[in-house]
Amino acid sequence: MRIDVVSIFPGFFDVLEVSLLGKARAAGILDVRVHDLRDFTTDRHRTVDDTPYGGGAGMVMKPEPWGLALDAIATDASHDGGAEASRSVFLFPSPAGEVFRQATARDLSHADHLVFGCGRYEGIDERVFAHAATLGDVRLMSLGDYVLNGGEVAAMAMIEAIGRLIPGVVGNPESLVEESHEDGLLEYPSYTKPSEWRGLGVPPVLLSGNHGAIAAWRHDQQVERTRARRPDLLAD
Ligand code: JFE
Numbered sequence: 001m002r003i004d005v006v007s008i009f010p011g012f013f014d015v016l017e018v019s020l021l022g023k024a025r026a027a028g029i030l031d032v033r034v035h036d037l038r039d040f041t042t043d044r045h046r047t048v049d050d051t052p053y054g055g056g057a058g059m060v061m062k063p064e065p066w067g068l069a070l071d072a073i074a075t076d077a078s079h080d081g082g083a084e085a086s087r088s089v090f091l092f093p094s095p096a097g098e099v100f101r102q103a104t105a106r107d108l109s110h111a112d113h114l115v116f117g118c119g120r121y122e123g124i125d126e127r128v129f130a131h132a133a134t135l136g137d138v139r140l141m142s143l144g145d146y147v148l149n150g151g152e153v154a155a156m157a158m159i160e161a162i163g164r165l166i167p168g169v170v171g172n173p174e175s176l177v178e179e180s181h182e183d184g185l186l187e188y189p190s191y192t193k194p195s196e197w198r199g200l201g202v203p204p205v206l207l208s209g210n211h212g213a214i215a216a217w218r219h220d221q222q223v224e225r226t227r228a229r230r231p232d233l234l235a236d
Helices: 010-017 021-026 063-078 102-108 127-132 152-163 174-178 211-229
Strands: 002-007 031-036 088-099 113-117 136-142
Touching: 002 010, 002 063, 002 152, 010 021, 010 031, 010 152, 021 031, 021 152, 063 088, 063 113, 063 127, 088 102, 088 127, 088 152, 102 152, 113 127, 113 152, 127 136, 136 152
Parallel strands: 002 031, 002 113, 088 113, 088 136
Antiparallel strands: none
């Protein structure tokens, strides 16, 4: 998979080199390229923002640098390799987007080319999304109902959630299906040695060696935790 990121803070993504995804990058499974939006400006001051039409607080990201950046990235990626180029998927983190879920990550992990457009200030001129839609699929994505200062933290979270689903990125594929959200329930509690720590024990069933009883207890814990903490997940 190829992932391009456009941001006015490209250094923010340096941590991808040393994280879980670093190995996948080294193995050639994931090709992540980060671009500085200011490299696509044409004025002496490398301006990326301007005042909003209609008035209001704050600044809005100008469309021109975004247009040049997205054109260059879509064109460049379509000339990669020999195979038939699939449509790029443009992902714009936004508090006004659809909610990014595990199912979204699963869906996007099958794409050949993702482009993350990270806005700042009050967001990006709306026409940029219309232009991106002429180059590929466009999805505005929210991590949840809280406001961040820009798209970078959200893009990083999505890259990690998507990247770890690509075969070869996470060591044990079983650990991917067993965990939270793949079955619509929260995870069961985990324990390791010692069996007693600071006066706290481990649920005896986990020491019993009875694998049927352990599986039943874990499922019961999953349902009970989900009911207590995330009843919305049990609604359907
Ligand atoms: C940007 C900002 C005030 C946006 C109405 C670009 N889940 C999630 N929360 N916040 C974001 C995503 C996010 C994503 C991209 C962003 C926030 N901001 C800040 C401030 C109003 C805004 O939009 C700029």
